[in-house]
């Protein structure tokens with residue numbers, strides 16, 4: 676699935692992740708991580724390196740951040756972004772077969788990645804393996820069934836979102852994550868929701884960016900006309916002040932028992 680994150684997709688993800696909605700999401704993730712100076716952190720599926728950059732500021736020069744991502748284009752973006760940090764390292768690799776020795780990290784983070792991984796359970800066993808006993812992690816994924824998106828044509832919206840569900844192997848992963856994490860030997864300390872909510876159609880929002888991404892993806896499968904009509908409807912609702920979008924991501928704080 677992740678071959679879809681080529682240079683163009685990597686830039687698109689980067690732009691979406693710079694919207695205030697996703698900046699806020701990163702702040703919530705950083706709070707949940709509660710990083711301390713000197714900690715050794717793994718960023719699993721590090722993407723464009725925005726979270727890694729923030730984490731470097733928290734762990735300081737005594738700590739380190741090591742990122743791994745299947746996409747060489749994503750790795751290149753992260754390397755550019757964090758080039759000034761001697762304690763940052765990014766490499767290509769698969770979160771289901773991590774290129775790290777056992778118990779290497781104090782902390783790991785994996786945001787918006789496991790939903791793209793066919794064998795999630797193998798990846799969670801790898802997460803357990805690379806954390807030191809007592810080490811902690813934050814895992815975030817989206818449940819696309821939580822999406823509430825106002826539309827004049829509810830059936831068309833249903834078909835668009837049902838088609839979008841095919842963009843990754845696990846579009847509803849969070850509902851099974853607690854069990855999967857525990858089966859991998861991890862202890863779940865808490866689970867909370869991060870809500871992305873846009874009650875106005877504003878170009879600098881997550882949902883406005885996703886209108887383009889979902890429209891392009893579903894347009895290839897359902898026809899460009901349907902996707903164009905869907906986008907026009909959302910724009911018209913926005914102009915009438917009837918726009919509403921809400922989506923839940925779920926954040927799990929876990930630890931490897933001692």
Ligand SMILES: C[S@@+](CC[C@H](N)C(=O)[O-])C[C@H]1O[C@@H](n2cnc3c(N)ncnc32)[C@H](O)[C@@H]1O
Nearest residue numbers: 677680720721722744745746749769770786791
């Ligand atoms: C939606 S982006 C999230 C990026 C980053 N974690 C963030 O939140 O900013 C998903 C990332 O997961 C990566 N990815 C998907 N499957 C992967 C796998 N099996 N191993 C490593 N990286 C993977 C993709 O290349 C992409 O960079």
